[in-house]
Amino acid sequence: MKNVYDVQQILKKFGTFIYSGDRIGDLELMVMEIEDLFKMRFIENEQYLQARLILRKEKTRLYK
Template identity: 55%
Template sequence: METLYDVQQILKRFGIYIYLGKRLYDIELMEIEIKNLHKAHLIDDDEYKTARLILRREHRIELSRKDETRFV
């Protein structure tokens, strides 16, 4: 697992499809859902940690894009 798409595939296994129309919001909701799956013991610790790292990285990227466009 290396990309946001991979995290989406984990959620898809459980019938969770997320599209809010804004990538930043999608990432934040995915993080909530991944936490809930882990609390329910539906995904293991390694999968959870990797997914959280990917989501954090993507969140940072989206925030930096938002900041870059603000100065243009």
């Protein structure tokens, strides 16, 4: 997993499609969905941590 697209592909596997037109809002929704998938043990710890890091970096990049 290297970018936001890869995170979207993980979410897509579980039937979650996020697009509201607001990039920051989309990233926040993705974080919530990834957290839920991790809590329900649908994704491994490594995938969870990578996804969170990618989303955090993208959010930081957009705020600059």
